[in-house]
Amino acid sequence: MVALLYELSILLYIASILFYFIDFLQQNRKANDIAFWLLSIVWLLQTVTFVSRIIETKRFPILTMSEGLYFYAWLLITLSLVINRLLRVDFIVFFTNVLAFFILAIHTFAPSSQSPAVAERLVSELLIIHITLSLGAYAAFTLSFLFSVLYMLQYSLLKKKKWGARLWRMADLSRLDFLSYVLNVLGLPMLLLGLILGVIWAYIQIDHFHWYDAKVLGSFVVFLVYGVYFYKRAVRQMQGKAIALWNIGSFLFLLVNFFLFGSLSKFHFWYS
Incomplete structure (x- = not known):
């Protein structure tokens, strides 16, 4: 109990x-x-x-x-x-x-x-929470990226004055910008909590854990890149095309971290 x-x-x-x-x-x-x-x-x-x-x-x-x-x-x-x-x-x-x-x-x-069985169970379950939070953050960042892509597409159509059915089926620019921001609001704290649990798990379970592991460094850089996004969006009140492009670039780096750095890691296989 x-x-x-x-x-x-x-x-x-x-x-x-x-x-x-x-x-x-x-x-x-x-x-x-x-x-x-x-x-x-x-x-x-x-x-x-x-x-x-x-x-x-x-x-x-x-x-x-x-x-x-x-x-x-x-x-x-x-x-x-x-x-x-x-x-x-x-x-x-x-x-x-x-x-x-x-x-x-x-x-x-x-x-x-604690008994060894209980300790092992807690370690295993917190690893599951770490993976779940990390993938949840990645899912939120992915949807945010898609909203930014739609923003840029609509921005381009409006700039070229292409008034057609495709344009009217999209949400307006302010709504696309807001939805992208909200999804990143959900994703960043999940990523932070997932990183905290992941690092602690690695220290306990991995004999030769190193901070300079490619995936570890890459994950913290992802957090830093999205942290800069929030600084620009929430503190400097940056909106529109500039912040959408930053968000798209942040997600592209996330993909590099997930696939390339993950393959170079000594203990990560497919998860963050």
Whole structure:
């Protein structure tokens, strides 16, 4: 039961961070409220797990590295909930929760009293989550790329004044630009969380893990390229043809990373 609660809290935590990221970029109060309540459920599940551990061990469980990391993550979540509800400093809440998720992921692999079977199961399931998040991000980026291609196609038709049935069947330029942006909003945090879990898994499972592995470096460059996209789109308010071309270029690099760098990696086969 405790293992199931922990796994459920991880999944809800991922969903909460996704909604906080949406609010971070779009100032969306509804997304912020959903993220807050999801995080509240995570806090409740973690508290139940923590109290269960106290009852089981008959002590305050912070003596091992695993226990200390879990308590540290719980404290970060508690503080972020208080800040979000009392002070409304939303950006610090988002970054605090990304850090807390990272700590919680490390806790999974830290030395503890878990049986080898349970530890192996958690490692396997978090690898599955890593792959699922990475592929989910790739799917969102793919659709975003297609919307940018449609944007450029419609832009070209409008510039050449080719008024035909093909033009009227497309959405208007502003809508294509917005849909492309929204899909990237969904994709970037999924990619970040997938990278965090993937790196931790690699450190535990792979004897000779290196940061300079082609796929590892390529994946972080993909994250950086899309990060620049969000800087241009959200901070500098860049829209239209320029940002569509950047998005198309970002996706083309993603394909290079997925197929070429993946084939050069020492431990990646087909997944991110």
